[in-house]
Amino acid sequence: MLTLVVASVVIYGLLFISPGDPATLLVGGGKPNPEVVARIHQEYHLDDPFFSQYGRWATGVLRGDLGRSMAYRDDVSHLLLGRIPNTLLLVLFAGVLIVIFGIGGGTLAGLRGGRVETAVTVGSSVAMAFPTFVVAVFLIAIFSTQLSWFPVFGAGQGLGDKLWHLTLPAISLALAYIAWVARVTQVSVRGELGSEHVDAARSRGLPNRWIVRRHVLRNASPPILAVSGLMIAGLFAGTAVAEEAFGIDGIGSLLVDSAAKQDLAVVQILSLMMVAAFVVVNTVVDVVNVALDPRQAVKGRDS
Amino acid sequence: MSAIALAGSTRVRRVTGRLGSANVAVAAAAVVAVLFILLAIFGPLVAPHDPTELDQLNIFASPSPAHLLGTDDTGRDLLSRLICGARPSLAAPAVVMVLAGAVGTVLAVSAAWFGGWWDASVARFLDLLFGFPGLILAIVAAAVFGSGLVAPVIALSIANVPYVARILRPAALRERNLPYIEALVVQGQSPWRICLRHVVPNLGPLIVTQIVVGFGYAMLDIAAVSFLGLGLQPPSPEWGLMVANGKPAIVDGNPAQSLYAALTIVLAVVAFNVIGERVSQQLLAKGAR
Numbered sequence: 001m002l003t004l005v006v007a008s009v010v011i012y013g014l015l016f017i018s019p020g021d022p023a024t025l026l027v028g029g030g031k032p033n034p035e036v037v038a039r040i041h042q043e044y045h046l047d048d049p050f051f052s053q054y055g056r057w058a059t060g061v062l063r064g065d066l067g068r069s070m071a072y073r074d075d076v077s078h079l080l081l082g083r084i085p086n087t088l089l090l091v092l093f094a095g096v097l098i099v100i101f102g103i104g105g106g107t108l109a110g111l112r113g114g115r116v117e118t119a120v121t122v123g124s125s126v127a128m129a130f131p132t133f134v135v136a137v138f139l140i141a142i143f144s145t146q147l148s149w150f151p152v153f154g155a156g157q158g159l160g161d162k163l164w165h166l167t168l169p170a171i172s173l174a175l176a177y178i179a180w181v182a183r184v185t186q187v188s189v190r191g192e193l194g195s196e197h198v199d200a201a202r203s204r205g206l207p208n209r210w211i212v213r214r215h216v217l218r219n220a221s222p223p224i225l226a227v228s229g230l231m232i233a234g235l236f237a238g239t240a241v242a243e244e245a246f247g248i249d250g251i252g253s254l255l256v257d258s259a260a261k262q263d264l265a266v267v268q269i270l271s272l273m274m275v276a277a278f279v280v281v282n283t284v285v286d287v288v289n290v291a292l293d294p295r296q297a298v299k300g301r302d303s
Numbered sequence: 304m305s306a307i308a309l310a311g312s313t314r315v316r317r318v319t320g321r322l323g324s325a326n327v328a329v330a331a332a333a334v335v336a337v338l339f340i341l342l343a344i345f346g347p348l349v350a351p352h353d354p355t356e357l358d359q360l361n362i363f364a365s366p367s368p369a370h371l372l373g374t375d376d377t378g379r380d381l382l383s384r385l386i387c388g389a390r391p392s393l394a395a396p397a398v399v400m401v402l403a404g405a406v407g408t409v410l411a412v413s414a415a416w417f418g419g420w421w422d423a424s425v426a427r428f429l430d431l432l433f434g435f436p437g438l439i440l441a442i443v444a445a446a447v448f449g450s451g452l453v454a455p456v457i458a459l460s461i462a463n464v465p466y467v468a469r470i471l472r473p474a475a476l477r478e479r480n481l482p483y484i485e486a487l488v489v490q491g492q493s494p495w496r497i498c499l500r501h502v503v504p505n506l507g508p509l510i511v512t513q514i515v516v517g518f519g520y521a522m523l524d525i526a527a528v529s530f531l532g533l534g535l536q537p538p539s540p541e542w543g544l545m546v547a548n549g550k551p552a553i554v555d556g557n558p559a560q561s562l563y564a565a566l567t568i569v570l571a572v573v574a575f576n577v578i579g580e581r582v583s584q585q586l587l588a589k590g591a592r
Contacts, residue, residue, distance in 0.1 A: 003431060011443075129573045131523045133530045134565040137546055141558040230434045237436030241527050245550070255439075256531045259446035267446040274439050282434070 007275040008061075011268055012054050061269070069258065069266045076269050079254060087250035089162060090242065091235050093170035094177070098231070102178040103224065106185025110193065110220075111212065120182055127179035132238050135172035136245035143168060166248070173242040177231050184227050188220035195219075222293055229285035233278050332577035339571050342389035352380035354387040354540045375549065375560045379538075385567050388540035393571070395452050395534075396521035400514040402460035403521075407467030408510055412498050414468075415475035426472075429465040437462030437524050445533035452535055455528045459521060467513045474509055478502050512586050516579040519572045526568050542568050 069076055109120035130138075192198060193216055201211045239252030247253075251270060258266035342349070375381055414425040437459045444458035445451075478484070479502065487497050503510075526543030528534040535541045537548060542564045549560030 129569050129576065131527060131568070131572075133527055133543070133546060134569055137550065137553065137558070137561045137565050140550070141553050141562060233434055233436050237438040240438065240442060240531065244531055255442055256533065259442045259533055260450065260531075262446055262449065264446065267443060271439065271443050275435075278435055 003279055004272075004276060008058060008272055009054065011271050011275070012057060057268075061272070069263050072258075072263070072266075076266055079266065080251070080269070083250045083254055086162070086166075086248055087236075087239050087243070087252060090166050090169055090173065090239055090248070090250060091232075093163070093166050094174040094235055094238075095232075097170055097174040098177050098181055101174075102181030103185050105178070106182035107189055107217070109182065110186040110189025111216075113190075117186065120186060124179035124182045127175050128183075130175055132172050132176070132241040133245055135175050136169070136242060139168045139172055140245075165246075169242040169246045169248060172245065173235060173238045177234065181224065181227065181231065184223055185220065188223045189216060192216045192220045218292070222289060225285055225289055225292070229282050232281045236274060236277060328577055329581045332574040332581075335570060335574035336578055339389055339393060339574070342386050343393040344390075346386045346389050349386065352383040354379060354384040355538045375552075381560060381563055384540035384545060385542070385563060388542045388545060388564070388567075391452070391535055391539060391541040392522065392526065392543070392568070395456055395525045396459075396518055399456050399460045399463060399521040399525065400517045402457070403463035403467050403517065404510050404514045406460065407464045407471060407513070408503060408506070410464065411468040411471035412475045412502055412506070414472055415479050416494060416498060416502075425468070429468055432462070433465040433469070435462065438527055441524065441528045442531070442533060445528070450533045450536060452525075455525065455534055459524050459528075462524075463517050463521060466517060467510070470513055471506060471509060474506055475502060478505055508586060512579075512583050515575070515582050519576040519579060522568070522572055522575065 068074070069079055072079055105120050105124075109117040197219075198211060198215050201215050236252075239250060240256050241252070242248070243250040243253035244256050251273075254266065255270045257263075258270070347354075375384070410425050410429070414422040440458040440462050441455035444454035448454035484497060484501065487501065488494075525534065526541075526546075529541045529543030530547045532544075532547060535544055537544065545564035546561045546568070549558070549562075549564065552558070553561055
């Protein structure tokens with residue numbers, strides 16, 4: 001909670017000290033009339049001291065008034081409303097791909113070994129080097145242009161159409177993380193398979209499926225969870241690139257566009273949302289970690 | 304007898320083969336990396352054309368002796384643009400990692416030296432920052448200070464500080480507890496001098512390793528910032544920017560610019576990552592000895 005307050009002051013402060021006068025942006029090109037500028041200053045309280053401005057902004061945000069975008073001439077909350085579903089759907093889609101192919105592939109490689117393991121290792125080292133925008137460009141060139149299987153642009157209407165539109169963006173967002181998660185899972189599963197408690201379980205004649213589920217996967221999960229916090233944060237950051245590359249109206253592309261236009265009211269809210277999401281995700285990961293392995297709680301207190 | 308010899312020889316070959324392939328990969332990566340660094344330094348001298356020279360009659364040209372990789376949507380020579388793009392594409396992440404290395408070293412060494420509340424607050428700060436996406440910081444920085452490389456570079460170096468400092472702090476603490484430091488303190492040398500003359504130089508290999516390891520990732524982030532249009536502006540031949548600039552033409556069936564720039568980025572990142580992995584492995588092996 002304290003983190004959030006500090007972050008909000010820092011975010012607001014950073015944008016407060018930024019060069020350039022928001023009023024000139026609002027007036028548009030040409031030489032602004034000083035009188036108009038003064039009126040805008042008054043209307044937006046641009047001349048007040050910092051903490052008075054911050055106080056007004058923060059109480060507004062808490063009440064649900066997220067401010068007004070100067071570039072879009074629209075309420076920020078209104079801008080967000082239409083875009084949040086697209087971004088959440090994209091991240092969710094990418095997350096499902098990561099769970100299926102990353103954890104699935106990694107587990108398979110760890111359990112089977114041999115050719116499967118080699119294939120997953122080689123595939124993941126190649127895939128890890130492909131950032132979202134590179135994958136996006138390749139996917140557009142191959143699947144949208146050459147084969148015309150998927151649309152190049154936009155987020156689509158309705159759930160089915162949206163999923164179809166978001167397939168390529170989700171793949172380009174997820175690919176590097178699939179590789180990363182597969183690698184972590186594989187190493188972790190492999191390590192557990194060779195451990196003594198698995199040998200013990202095996203010698204007692206427990207069915208293989210039971211051993212894998214209770215003894216291997218459960219013990220192999222902490223490292224995977226540990227990276228999942230980083231990964232979710234990375235996914236949200238990656239939506240900026242994926243949405244921009246595929247022309248999707250979402251939070252990420254809104255952040256990029258308003259950054260390019262120096263539309264600070266929007267950037268403030270979005271970066272605050274990102275920090276909040278980051279804090280929440282990390283807390284959840286910590287809690288789940290402790291639930292899976294109570295020793296973590298003690299260890300956490302020591303460090 | 305021949306069977307044993309055969310078995311022996313295949314085993315030997317398998318061992319050397321594995322060693323060999325790892326070394327070949329590192330050697331290849333080193334060649335690629337050196338080539339890119341040379342291009343970053345001398346690129347404009349060896350480029351066959353001016354990277355910003357327009358030739359409107361010759362747009363989207365296929366590869367030919369005059370234009371080895373063809374031309375882009377305004378007739379600029381793609382090979383020359385890729386070559387000249389090496390400088391901004393490599394220099395920016397280099398600055399990012401050097402800055403992150405410097406700040407990370409100062410934080411880690413001072414935290415290990417003074418301990419107490421300073422150590423605790425540095426640790427807390429690094430924990431908070433750790434894992435926060437550098438790309439978001441860079442975008443916000445670009446929003447505040449305008450597009451260009453300066454703001455994103457500073458933002459990305461801040462985002463990379465925790466990764467450097469986390470590794471360095473325990474090492475600095477170990478160093479600080481060595482008897483020779485105690486001896487220097489007893490001799491009355493100033494902490495400032497001890498840190499600069501003894502602790503930091505002894506951490507040198509570790510610091511360099513962290514810089515090399517982070518370089519590939521910094522490169523990706525810088526390229527992503529440019530791809531989003533928040534870094535260098537056209538007509539700069541920066542690679543991330545080239546990928547973005549070539550994107551509209553992909554739909555028209557002219558993907559050359561985007562694809563070549565994207566492949567160049569991947570090639571450079573893979574090369575530097577392989578080297579980074581090798582360097583850190585070697586340091587680990589040395590530490591274990």
